[in-house]
Amino acid sequence: xxxxxxxxxxxxxxxxxxxxxxxxxxxxxxxxxxxxxxxxxxxxxxxxxxxxxxxxxxxxxxxxxxxxxxxxxxxxxxxxxxxxxxxxxxxxxxxxxxxxxxxxxxxxxxxxxxxxxxxxxxxxxxxxxxxxxxxxxxxxxxxxxxxxxxxxxxxxxxxxxxxxxxxxxxxxxxxxxxxxxxxxxxxxxxxxxxxxxxxxxxxxxxxxxxxxxxxxxxxxxxxxxxxxxxxxxxxxxxxxxxxxxxxxxxxxxxxxxxxxxxxxxxxxxxxxxxxxxxxxx
Amino acid sequence: xxxxxxxxxxxxxxxxxxxxxxxxxxxxxxxxxxxxxxxxxxxxxxxxxxxxxxxxxxxxxxxxxxxxxxxxxxxxxxxxxxxxxxxxxxxxxxxxxxxxxxxxxxxxxxxxxxxxxxxxxxxxxxxxxxxxxxxxxxxxxxxxxxxxxxxxxxxxxxxxxxxxxxxxxxxxxxxxxxxxxxxxxxxxxxxxxxxxxxxxxxxxxxxxxxxxxxxxxxxxxxxxxxxxxxxxxxxxxxxxxxxxxxxxxxxxxxxxxxxxxxxxxxxxxxxxxxxxxxxxxxxxxxxxxxxxxxxxxxxxxxxxxxxxxxxxxxxxxxxxxxxxxxxxxxxxxxxxxxxxxxxxxxxxxxxxxxxxxxxxxxxxxxxxxxxxxxxxxxxxxxxxxxxxxxxxxxxxxxxxxxxxxxxxxxxxxxxxxxxxxxxxxxxxxxxxxxxxxxxxxxxxxxxxxxxxxxxxxxxxxxxxxxxxxxxxxxxxxxxxxxxxxxxxxxxxxxxxxxxxxxxxxxxxxxxxxxxxxxxxxxxxxxxxxxxxxxxxxxxxxxxxxxxxxxxxxxxxxxxxxxxxxxxxxxxxxxxxxxxxxxxxxxxxxxxxxxxxxxxxxxxxxxxxxxxxxxxxxxxxxxxxxxxxxxxxxxxxxxxxxxxxxx
Numbered sequence: 001x002x003x004x005x006x007x008x009x010x011x012x013x014x015x016x017x018x019x020x021x022x023x024x025x026x027x028x029x030x031x032x033x034x035x036x037x038x039x040x041x042x043x044x045x046x047x048x049x050x051x052x053x054x055x056x057x058x059x060x061x062x063x064x065x066x067x068x069x070x071x072x073x074x075x076x077x078x079x080x081x082x083x084x085x086x087x088x089x090x091x092x093x094x095x096x097x098x099x100x101x102x103x104x105x106x107x108x109x110x111x112x113x114x115x116x117x118x119x120x121x122x123x124x125x126x127x128x129x130x131x132x133x134x135x136x137x138x139x140x141x142x143x144x145x146x147x148x149x150x151x152x153x154x155x156x157x158x159x160x161x162x163x164x165x166x167x168x169x170x171x172x173x174x175x176x177x178x179x180x181x182x183x184x185x186x187x188x189x190x191x192x193x194x195x196x197x198x199x200x201x202x203x204x205x206x207x208x209x210x211x212x213x214x215x216x217x218x219x220x221x222x223x224x225x226x227x228x229x230x231x232x233x234x235x236x237x238x239x240x241x242x243x244x245x246x247x248x249x250x251x252x253x254x255x256x257x258x259x260x261x262x263x264x265x266x267x268x269x270x271x272x273x274x275x276x277x278x279x280x281x
Numbered sequence: 282x283x284x285x286x287x288x289x290x291x292x293x294x295x296x297x298x299x300x301x302x303x304x305x306x307x308x309x310x311x312x313x314x315x316x317x318x319x320x321x322x323x324x325x326x327x328x329x330x331x332x333x334x335x336x337x338x339x340x341x342x343x344x345x346x347x348x349x350x351x352x353x354x355x356x357x358x359x360x361x362x363x364x365x366x367x368x369x370x371x372x373x374x375x376x377x378x379x380x381x382x383x384x385x386x387x388x389x390x391x392x393x394x395x396x397x398x399x400x401x402x403x404x405x406x407x408x409x410x411x412x413x414x415x416x417x418x419x420x421x422x423x424x425x426x427x428x429x430x431x432x433x434x435x436x437x438x439x440x441x442x443x444x445x446x447x448x449x450x451x452x453x454x455x456x457x458x459x460x461x462x463x464x465x466x467x468x469x470x471x472x473x474x475x476x477x478x479x480x481x482x483x484x485x486x487x488x489x490x491x492x493x494x495x496x497x498x499x500x501x502x503x504x505x506x507x508x509x510x511x512x513x514x515x516x517x518x519x520x521x522x523x524x525x526x527x528x529x530x531x532x533x534x535x536x537x538x539x540x541x542x543x544x545x546x547x548x549x550x551x552x553x554x555x556x557x558x559x560x561x562x563x564x565x566x567x568x569x570x571x572x573x574x575x576x577x578x579x580x581x582x583x584x585x586x587x588x589x590x591x592x593x594x595x596x597x598x599x600x601x602x603x604x605x606x607x608x609x610x611x612x613x614x615x616x617x618x619x620x621x622x623x624x625x626x627x628x629x630x631x632x633x634x635x636x637x638x639x640x641x642x643x644x645x646x647x648x649x650x651x652x653x654x655x656x657x658x659x660x661x662x663x664x665x666x667x668x669x670x671x672x673x674x675x676x677x678x679x680x681x682x683x684x685x686x687x688x689x690x691x692x693x694x695x696x697x698x699x700x701x702x703x704x705x706x707x708x709x710x711x712x713x714x715x716x717x718x719x720x721x722x723x724x725x726x727x728x729x730x731x732x733x734x735x736x737x738x739x740x741x742x743x744x745x746x747x748x749x750x751x752x753x754x755x756x757x758x759x760x761x762x763x764x765x766x767x768x769x770x771x772x773x774x775x776x777x778x779x780x781x782x783x784x785x786x787x788x789x790x791x792x793x794x795x796x797x798x799x800x801x802x803x804x805x806x807x808x809x810x811x812x813x814x815x816x817x818x819x820x821x822x823x824x825x826x827x828x829x830x831x832x833x834x835x836x837x838x839x840x841x842x843x844x845x846x847x848x849x850x851x852x853x854x855x856x857x858x859x860x861x862x863x864x865x866x867x868x869x870x871x872x873x874x875x876x877x878x879x880x881x882x883x884x885x886x887x888x889x890x891x892x893x894x895x896x897x898x899x900x901x902x903x904x905x906x907x908x909x910x911x912x913x914x915x916x917x918x919x920x921x922x923x924x925x926x927x
Contacts (some may be wrong), residue, residue: 039420040621042657044339044369047330047525050820051643051649052828068632068731070688070704096284137816139769141736141802160736190694247735271631 065112071227071251073098073113073158075132076144082109085133091156092124092147099147099156101130111145112156116225116251118212120157121146123255136160141249148172149255153219157252166193166231174200175217179229180244188235190264193246195226215260220257286886289689308404326395330386331528332373334403335568337496337541338523340384340396341369347388353387370543372496373400375408375568406531408569411494411580412561414905417655418587419554419596419603419619423922427553428480437467468514481922483552483587487560488519488655490904493579495564501548501626504582505557512550519546520657529821531853536838536896544653549610554922555589555911567604585678586910590919596910597621597655601723602917609723613674613676615664623647625775626680627667628715629729630690633826634682638878639663639768646772646808646830651902661903666724683715688728689767690751692740706730708749722746727777737774738770738814741777742872748774766815769808772830776809776899780906783809785833786898789841792891794838802894803859804837804851809899822850824857835898840889 062079075082092102098112099122100246109130115121128149135142141160148154152173159169159177176198182191183247197204199217206214212225228249314675332338341348344367348791352374353359362384363372371384377400384396392725468474489500496518501576502511506570522542554560565580588594594603599621601609609616616622629635647661654660668681673845687706689695708728716726726747731739733751741748752770785807808830813819817825837852847865850857856865912919 039656041344041367042520043344044342045520045522045653045659046524047338048649048651050660050829050831052820053817053830065366065633066731068688070685072732093822110895128543136736137811138738138773139767139811143736162735167581207412232735245735249736250732 043227053130062064069114071114073145074110075134076110076112077107082132083134083136085131086130087129089127089129089150091125094122094124099124100130103130111147111156111159113156116212116227118227119223119251120253120256122157122253123257125149126254127153127199144169146171151219153217154222154252154254156254158252160249161235161247163246164244164249166246169248172219172254173250177226177250177252179248179249180206182231189234191231191233193229193248195229195248195250197241198222203270206227212257216259218255219259221258222252222254223256225251227251287879292405304586316625326383327395330525331399331401331589332523333401333527333532333540334373334377335375335408335495335545336523337372337521339369339399339521340398341386344369345388349387350874351385353382353388356607361787363399365518365521365648367517370496371516372396379403382619386431398664401528404538406533406538407576408564409493409537409540410576410578411498411564412492412537412898412899412901413562413580413583414492414558414652415488415490415559415598416484416585416597417584418585418600419488419594421588421591421594421656421922422484422750423481423483424550425482426478426483426511426923428478428479428557429473429476430479432477432479433472433474434758436470437445439847469599478923479921480556480589481554481923482530482550483554485552486547487549487588488544488653489545489547489560489562490542490544492539492901493564494545494562494567494580496563498545499563499565500547500560500712500837501563502558502560503548505559508559509924510557511552513547514550515546515548517546518543520544520653522651522653524651534838534852534854535836537836539651539834539836542651542653544657544771545921548590552587554587557584557586557844559584583905585907588908588910589693592910592915592918592920593898593908593910593912595910596904598897598907599623599661600906601906605723612757614731616657616660617662620658621652623661623663623775623779624720624729625663625665626716626722626728627665627729627771628680628683628711629667630685630687630731631682632686632688632731633729633751635729635767635771636765639765639771642765643767643771643775648786649812649831650900650903652900665812666725679720684710685711688731689734690728690749692742692747692749693733695734696714705734708747727774729767729865738766739774741774743777743782743906744780745778748778750774765898769814769817769830773808774813776807776903778830779903780904781807781809781832782901783811784894785835785902790893791891799892799894802840802896804840804894804896805833805899806837806896807831807833807899809833818870819851822853822857824851824854824859832903834900835859835896837896840894842894845890850862 018251029088052069061073063076063081086109088105090101093100098110100108100110102182128147129152131144131146138152140162142162143158143160145156145158146154147156152170157171158262161167166175166181169177171177178196178198180194180196182193192209194206194208196206197215204215204217205213207226209223209226209229212223215224216221228247231245232243232245232247234243295562299766329338329340340350345365348368348829350361350362350368350371350671352362353422360374365371379400381400382398384398386394386396430727433686465475472525491498497712500513500516502513503509504511513612521544524539524541527538527540530538559582561582562580566578566656569578592602592604595601596603596618597620601616601622606616606622607617614624644663647663650659650661652659653663664675664677666680668678670676670678671681685706687704689705691705691707693709695707712726713727727750729750733749738752739748739750750767750770752766782798784802784805787796788799788802803812806813808814808818813826817828819825820827822827840851845859846867848856848867851859858865914921
């Protein structure tokens with residue numbers, strides 16, 4: 001036998017050994033008792049771990065108003081919705097996309113919005129003050145955007161809040177929105193809460209939910225819409241500490257031209273204007 | 282050619298080595314701890330991962346009674362491991378020292394293999410008591426009559442004739458004849474009465490999932506009232522779910538650290554249909570530390586009721602009876618009586634169509650649920666019909682967009698927004714026209730809308746079948762590392778349908794000495810909590826969200842507002858900015874941030890900051906949701922265990 005043949009024979013022997021070894025180990029875990037009472041014994045489970053969700057593809061979309069034609073407003077800074085409280089003075093600008101606020105410290109905030117139908121958009125002076133927060137969560141809205149001029153008169157206000165007591169919200173110097181408790185609030189149900197506009201302690205007008213009113217204040221004309229203003233009384237036995245509660249979703253625009261022939265406090269109302277109009281139309 | 286000749290011996294030698302040590306194409310060591318059923322290697326030493334003393338972990342993927350598992354082979358601490366009859370799981374010895382250990386896996390006629398386990402230092406705390414998560418009863422057979430009762434029914438001449446099979450007139454002979462055989466007819470009252478069996482003695486199999494149970498834990502089952510123990514004929518460790526999550530935690534900083542869950546398959550005899558039973562588990566006292574104060578290591582008692590009718594059997598406790606799941610399966614739906622399944626139909630108002638990516642997110646949340654099914658596998662199968670099969674032949678063709686353009690959506694009422702012009706839809710109304718009644722109490726019904734009047738992201742009925750998702754904010758609402766808000770809201774509201782509240786257990790107001798449900802508990806790591814609802818729960822105890830959507834397992838210690846220390850944090854001894862003022866303080870001011878303080882440190886905003894908050898086992902509540910076990914025999918879908926009445 002030549003050397004080459006010896007080597008080939010050794011190689012073949014090795015291969016045979018290897019195959020035999022593999023054959024011996026073939027499927028050593030074949031269940032010997034695969035069924036208990038007609039049910040297969042399951043394989044071992046992988047250990048449990050918490051898995052973070054992957055980041056949204058492409059990071060995330062720039063913040064924008066949701067689709068639809070319903071009234072809505074939001075505050076956006078650096079393409080992200082603003083939630084932390086802001087209280088700053090700065091420059092104001094208004095265009096098709098909404099309001100642009102540039103604070104004197106250099107930061108800027110965009111406020112795109114769609115108003116309830118027939119509400120006029122605000123007329124903005126060059127400067128003003130912005131106070132806002134949006135601490136809304138899955139449980140409910142907690143949101144306020146309050147834009148005033150340098151004399152603290154309202155230019156653009158959006159309130160969306162819930163509260164265990166009727167809300168009393170200052171929207172300008174000596175100018176407040178006050179929810180009036182409904183007369184019948186004992187029975188379970190939903191009760192419309194009229195919104196009173198008070199200036200210097202004097203009622204300028206009472207507005208029912210769903211109505212839009214033009215009001216002459218001592219400093220100018222404003223338009224007010226309590227889109228939702230309601231007291232919710234739960235059924236007996238409901239232990240939820242959040243009930244009963246009031247909801248207020250209201251809009252105010254200011255800097256408007258005077259209402260013809262009307263004195264301060266006189267109302268001009270329009271009914272149910274819940275279809276939205278885009279900014280600056 | 283020459284070089285080839287020279288290389289031949291070397292190749293041959295290498296092949297010989299392969300022959301002696303393993304096989305080409307088979308990896309003797311997977312080189313990692315992550316394995317799935319069926320993926321464990323069949324040779325060599327593999328890394329079974331880390332484990333705490335007394336933790337149950339998997340060392341072999343496939344059940345095999347012929348294996349022998351030996352801990353620390355050839356060392357003075359060598360011992361044969363007992364536990365899993367099918368040799369898939371081992372329980373690490375209580376006295377195992379920290380460091381690397383080996384488990385030899387011997388099989389007659391096959392080479393030994395080794396599993397390497399890195400034992401972690403034991404947590405300086407008493408080992409937690411077992412906690413029963415789920416009790417699933419199945420595989421019934423009737424063994425006898427447990428109870429009889431006289432059952433009377435009104436009859437007519439026609440019925441009597443039918444029973445007799447002829448048209449003889451009613452006479453005393455008939456009454457006597459029937460009385461002699463199966464009952465008594467009374468012509469005066471027009472009733473036919475006979476004694477019938479109404480409750481059965483049953484033989485059954487019970488799958489009991491118990492967190493932190495020893496592999497050889499004891500189980501007792503006794504009937505409520507007489508406390509007589511049920512005869513257990515066989516107990517096997519059927520499945521287990523080790524926790525890897527606990528390896529990155531500091532167990533002693535938790536109130537109830539979860540190391541593993543074990544599922545026992547228990548065969549019992551003498552269960553009475555319709556009767557209530559107590560079940561309790563006790564860990565093996567021999568495994569206890571000698572200095573643990575003589576604790577009894579018993580679980581709390583869990584009460585379950587045996588179905589009064591075969592129609593009420595719900596083997597996997599998912600509130601879909603086995604009869605219904607078999608029917609659904611026959612209709613092409615992916616139901617399984619032995620694996621928890623949740624069906625949801627999702628419709629969308631045309632201003633609120635969600636992104637497609639929310640469905641796989643929601644599915645993952647439930648498939649990764651830390652609970653075990655009667656088939657031994659973990660997780661819950663979630664199927665959402667969002668119209669993906671529309672136009673095709675698949676079963677999920679009812680959900681999807683519906684032509685409603687009103688901006689507001691409520692669950693059951695919204696007329697109060699505007700009494701004149703409708704701007705609001707309700708799920709209640711939409712369900713009448715867009716939900717097939719055949720799906721009632723099989724599919725949950727979800728509707729996506731743009732806004733809810735109060736601005737909530739959604740609403741769900743606790744323990745019900747309906748919920749709305751009204752988060753007008755989309756992914757852009759979230760922070761830099763955000764998850765899709767609608768997916769998180771969807772899971773949250775479905776969680777309400779699955780009986781969950783915002784925390785697992787009510788908080789306590791020590792001032793008023795009352796309990797209350799707080800949605801802001803700092804120590805409930807759950808998507809049900811308002812605190813973690815947007816960007817997922819905090820996984821690493823820094824009190825910041827980590828994009829994990831899940832429910833709580835009830836691991837966290839009580840949180841006492843009056844003893845708030847941000848240096849101690851909430852878990853893992855990690856400081857946490859609990860009051861949200863961007864500082865870490867020993868005794869932080871609760872009013873540091875006007876908007877956060879109330880919700881962050883004073884849950885319920887009652888200004889007294891003396892509330893105690895308690896975590897709760899939400900996944901356990903989801904796991905054990907048995908169908909109402911009792912029904913009245915004779916009513917539709919309520920047969921007797923003894924078959925139809927004759």
